[in-house]
Amino acid sequence: MKILVTVKEVAEVEDEFQISGLDVDESYLEYDLNEWDDYAVEEAVQTSEENDDVEVVTVTIGPERSEETIRMALAKGADRAIRVWDDSLAGADYLSVEAKAELLAAVAEEEEPDLIFSGVQAADDSNGATGVALANKLDMEWAAVVNTLDLDIEGGVAHVHRELEGGIEELTDVQTPAVLTIQSGINEPRYASLRGIRQAQQKPLDVQELGDLGLDESTLESDVSRTSMYEPESESDATLWEGSPEETAGELADFLRDKGVVEG
Amino acid sequence: MTVLAITEHRRGELRDVSYEVITAGRELADELGGELHLGVISGDVDSFADDLNRDGVDAIHTVDHGEEFNHDVYAQAIPQLYEASGADVLLMPNTVNGLDYAPAVADDLDLPLVTDAIALDGGDTTEVTREQYGGKVETTYDVEADQYALTVRPAEWPQAEGDGDAEVGAVDVDIDEDAIGSEVTGFEEVGGGDVDITEADVLVSIGRGIEEEENLVLVEELAETLGATLSSSRPIVDNGWLPKNRQVGQSGKVVTPDVYIAIGISGAVQHVAGMKGADTIVAINTDPNAPIYDLADYGIVDDLFDVVPELIEEFGGEAPNL
Ligand SMILES: Cc1cc2nc3c(=O)[nH]c(=O)nc-3n(C[C@H](O)[C@H](O)[C@H](O)COP(=O)(O)OP(=O)(O)OC[C@H]3O[C@@H](n4cnc5c(N)ncnc54)[C@H](O)[C@@H]3O)c2cc1C
Numbered sequence: 063m064k065i066l067v068t069v070k071e072v073a074e075v076e077d078e079f080q081i082s083g084l085d086v087d088e089s090y091l092e093y094d095l096n097e098w099d100d101y102a103v104e105e106a107v108q109t110s111e112e113n114d115d116v117e118v119v120t121v122t123i124g125p126e127r128s129e130e131t132i133r134m135a136l137a138k139g140a141d142r143a144i145r146v147w148d149d150s151l152a153g154a155d156y157l158s159v160e161a162k163a164e165l166l167a168a169v170a171e172e173e174e175p176d177l178i179f180s181g182v183q184a185a186d187d188s189n190g191a192t193g194v195a196l197a198n199k200l201d202m203e204w205a206a207v208v209n210t211l212d213l214d215i216e217g218g219v220a221h222v223h224r225e226l227e228g229g230i231e232e233l234t235d236v237q238t239p240a241v242l243t244i245q246s247g248i249n250e251p252r253y254a255s256l257r258g259i260r261q262a263q264q265k266p267l268d269v270q271e272l273g274d275l276g277l278d279e280s281t282l283e284s285d286v287s288r289t290s291m292y293e294p295e296s297e298s299d300a301t302l303w304e305g306s307p308e309e310t311a312g313e314l315a316d317f318l319r320d321k322g323v324v325e326g
Numbered sequence: 327m328t329v330l331a332i333t334e335h336r337r338g339e340l341r342d343v344s345y346e347v348i349t350a351g352r353e354l355a356d357e358l359g360g361e362l363h364l365g366v367i368s369g370d371v372d373s374f375a376d377d378l379n380r381d382g383v384d385a386i387h388t389v390d391h392g393e394e395f396n397h398d399v400y401a402q403a404i405p406q407l408y409e410a411s412g413a414d415v416l417l418m419p420n421t422v423n424g425l426d427y428a429p430a431v432a433d434d435l436d437l438p439l440v441t442d443a444i445a446l447d448g449g450d451t452t453e454v455t456r457e458q459y460g461g462k463v464e465t466t467y468d469v470e471a472d473q474y475a476l477t478v479r480p481a482e483w484p485q486a487e488g489d490g491d492a493e494v495g496a497v498d499v500d501i502d503e504d505a506i507g508s509e510v511t512g513f514e515e516v517g518g519g520d521v522d523i524t525e526a527d528v529l530v531s532i533g534r535g536i537e538e539e540e541n542l543v544l545v546e547e548l549a550e551t552l553g554a555t556l557s558s559s560r561p562i563v564d565n566g567w568l569p570k571n572r573q574v575g576q577s578g579k580v581v582t583p584d585v586y587i588a589i590g591i592s593g594a595v596q597h598v599a600g601m602k603g604a605d606t607i608v609a610i611n612t613d614p615n616a617p618i619y620d621l622a623d624y625g626i627v628d629d630l631f632d633v634v635p636e637l638i639e640e641f642g643g644e645a646p647n648l
Contacts, residue, residue, distance in 0.1 A: 073459070074459070075459045075460075075462050075463070077612065077613040077614070077615060078615075079462075079615075081463065084465075086459065086463065158438065158439075159429065159432075159439050159441070160432075160433070160438065160439070163429075163433065182425075185459075185460065186458060186459055187458055188441075188442060188456075188457070188458065188460075189441050189442070190420070190425050190441055190442065191425065191428065191429040191432075191439060191441050192429070193429075194425065194426065194427070194428075194429035194430050195429035195430065195432070195433050195439070197430065198401075198429065198430035198433040198434060199433060203398075203507035203508055204397075204426075204430070204508075205397075205426070205508065206397075206422065206425045206426035207422045207425060207426070223514065224422065224426070225422065225577050226336070226422045226423070226513075226577070227421065227422060227576050227577060227599075228576075228577070228580070229515060229516050229517045229570075229577065229578060229579060230336075230513055230514070230515055230516070231513065231514045231515075231516055232395075232510055232512075232513055233510065233511045233512045233513065233514060234508055234509065234510050234511065235508065235509045235511055236507065236508045237507040237508070240507075243425075246560065246561070246564045247560070247563065247564035250565075250566065284438060285438045285469060285470045285471035285474070286438045286440055286467050286468070286469050286470075286471075286474075287467065287468050287470070288465055288466070288467055289453070289466045289467065289468045290465065290466045291458070291463050291464070291465045291466075292463065292464055293462070293463055293464075293615070294457075294461075294463070294464045294620075296619070296620060297620045298619045298620050298621075298622065299623075300609070300619055300622040300623055300624060300625045301623065301624050301625070302624075302625045302626070302627060303624065303625070303626050304627075307628055307629075307632035307633045307635075307636045308636050310626040310628060310633060310636075311626075311633050311634075311636035311637040311639075311640055312636075312640060313626075314608065314624070314626065314633075314637060314640075315637060315640035315641065317608075317624060318552065318585070321584070321585060321606070323527075323528050323552065323553075323554075323584070323585055324551075324552050324553065324641055
């Protein structure tokens with residue numbers, strides 16, 4: 063069995079930052095493995111540990127820099143990785159949901175996985191849409207926001223819980239092959255061991271260009287374009303207490319006493 | 327121009343977002359100069375249609391098929407409703423269920439999709455406002471297509487009110503039962519247990535800023551000193567440091583205490599969904615740009631590891647050594 067995991071390297075913005083053009087200035091960004099993808103990788107690796115002959119392959123759309131993140135996923139137990147990138151991708155200012163799903167679908171069509179795990183959303187642009195769009199392109203079943211997975215490989219069914227709003231979970235049976243978008247909390251992602259990190263250096267990381275996937279630049283065209291990015295006007299009318307921790311804590315304490323929250 | 331908005335229900339009840347998509351859809355239809363249609367799929371569609379027949383709705387299309395949400399039914403029914411209603415814009419809720427069908431429907435209809443809109447501005451090109459980087463920045467997107475799909479964030483638009491005189495009609499859609507590869511088998515409530523954070527008057531709520539499980543004693547001590555109840559954002563629960571019944575937010579509990587002290591919590595939209603009803607919100611966070619400050623009434627921009635021990639001592643408690 064083969065599990066394909068979509069892995070994204072996401073940017074986090076530092077506390078103080080500046081925007082230049084249509085994005086946060088590069089110097090204020092730090093990159094990391096997307097939180098939700100970390101859970102997706104873990105779920106795949108656990109599945110491979112619990113069953114015989116499961117190969118875990120990661121796929122990432124990203125520049126060379128993202129190899130650091132990809133190696134992290136390999137260090138956690140993925141068997142090999144695919145990275146999709148070329149000049150036309152580097153030149154695109156915005157990758158739509160459709161374009162991403164198209165690129166990932168082309169990889170999936172070559173790999174023919176039995177299952178695809180994808181994070182519920184990416185922490186940077188939070189579209190929350192790639193996994194389900196990908197499933198549809200591949201004509202696979204899917205389930206979004208999965209926080210429990212009980213896989214019946216023989217029966218070809220994934221028994222999942224989907225985490226709905228308000229502390230309610232939906233129990234759903236999904237026929238495989240399927241794409242599951244993985245919610246945080248489904249497992250406990252492991253830390254990469256030193257041994258894992260060493261081994262990851264030896265694992266295959268294959269770079270594919272659009273042409274290798276039988277696609278061309280037209281895949282990247284979109285009717286949606288980003289037109290601005292700005293710091294939202296603060297709606298804050300918060301009273302900020304200033305001073306040393308002792309002083310600010312004193313202010314908060316006075317407030318809580320005035321409110322009658324605490325006595326003394 | 328016609329906007330088709332899809333409504334949502336669960337276990338026999340329409341969800342608030344159903345009335346919000348009416349407001350969002352009506353605004354957009356007005357800007358584009360067109361009609362607002364609603365799609366109501368599965369469940370007691372007739373009584374749902376009655377409730378949804380509010381001011382500004384031009385037509386309601388019902389699809390009587392099954393009791394509960396099933397994404398395969400929605401994914402088949404919506405494209406047919408879209409075609410039948412002559413819609414141009416497809417508006418869907420950015421809920422957990424919306425995320426479970428909207429991308430598939432948009433893909434089937436070959437419509438560009440923009441998710442999680444917090445504002446819409448219809449025109450020659452429709453402008454969609456979204457958040458990025460956990461709410462630290464906003465972005466706008468232009469949609470340069472005549473037909474497109476959007477999902478809208480819950481609780482951003484007010485709920486539509488007032489009686490309407492929409493035309494209500496059942497639509498016969500073709501559902502291929504063989505193409506239904508998923509089946510909802512039930513529901514489960516989670517997060518019962520020892521403490522009910524929804525009952526608390528004062529919540530000390532901790533987020534990822536606490537860094538390590540060992541550091542939790544600090545806020546436990548604070549909660550005890552204040553006679554408050556300890557709650558948290560999601561990562562704390564995901565890490566298994568606190569039980570699920572302590573989680574505040576969209577997928578956790580909705581709380582309405584007199585005082586909510588958010589410590590090391592950024593204020594992501596899914597967290598805010600659970601605590602914005604608090605009477606007074608106090609934030610302690612090192613990041614002055616954290617979205618929690620948009621909500622907070624009072625704030626301390628500083629390191630929680632410096633402030634919380636002082637606060638404990640203010641009330642005669644003893645701050646644990648970390
Ligand atoms: C479908 C779905 C449902 C979700 N449901 C929920 C939900 O119910 N509840 C929920 O909370 N989340 C939920 N989330 C997750 C949500 O998107 C955020 O990831 C989460 O709320 C972030 O938690 P946080 O604020 O604790 O962490 P972060 O966003 O990482 O914020 C940590 C904050 O701590 C501050 N900080 C760091 N160190 C210090 C220090 N020493 N002193 C003071 N401040 C410090 C930082 O500046 C930062 O603002 C959901 C997500 C999805 C996709």
